Amino acid sequence: MQTITEAEFAQAVDSRSDKPIYSIMKQARVGIAGLGGLGSNIAAALVRSGIGHLTLADFDTVELSNINRQLYTLSHIGQKKAEALRDILREINPFCGISAHTLRVTAENCKALFADCDIIMEAFDVPEQKAMLVNTVLEQMPDQYLISGSGMAGFGNANAITTRMITEKLTLCGDGITDVADGVGLTASRVMICAGHMAARAVEIILQKGVSNNER
């Protein structure tokens, strides 16, 4: 692999932008709960934009049934998702600090796990887990931003997937309706759109917060 310096990487991230992106993104810390179709694609988007630190958490192992929508390749089958994703992300941006945790996120360990994150991404697959994380973060960590994804199954209208700000701290992405339990499956295109919405909202929060910090 070609050796790239961080200055070169930063310059590439900032290219074609009038304002600095990398130096602001570099200060930000994001936690991702669940490293499936949403979490793995969110992580890829954020490291490409120069995010400073990611805390990754998932108990699961890469399986063939994940390849239809998750960032992993066939060579990762059998590996822990947290470790496989860390390895992929380092090939995209070796300057991002990554804490990879193979564990099940619970109401008990969530706060300690994501304590130093500015933004937490809810990227689980199971609705009870999504609800658990959102309730836990809002109850125990009200000062942190939370971005949750719900409703990206099937192959319907891509424009149905939206970003909604419920409060200043809570953003909900997805169509809110399509449920994989209805047998409609999951396609990479729609899952990546939802992941894109979630990552875009995180970048918006980081750059707006950073811009206001720098200019005021």
Next chain:
Amino acid sequence: MVTVNGEQQDTAGKTVSDLLSEMKLMPERTAVMIGGEILPKTEYERILADGDEVDIIGFVGGG
């Protein structure tokens, strides 16, 4: 009147649990906010009052 997900409803006097049942939502798959604050699951028997602004998020599977 109570505002539920942005719409005015005549649900004052009902509990949050009642409202979730009517909406066919399972409590373990929801997050409920009243006035922008999360309502802990232990308080789902709270009776809704006139002027409450309620946001109910029902999560669906897939990710």
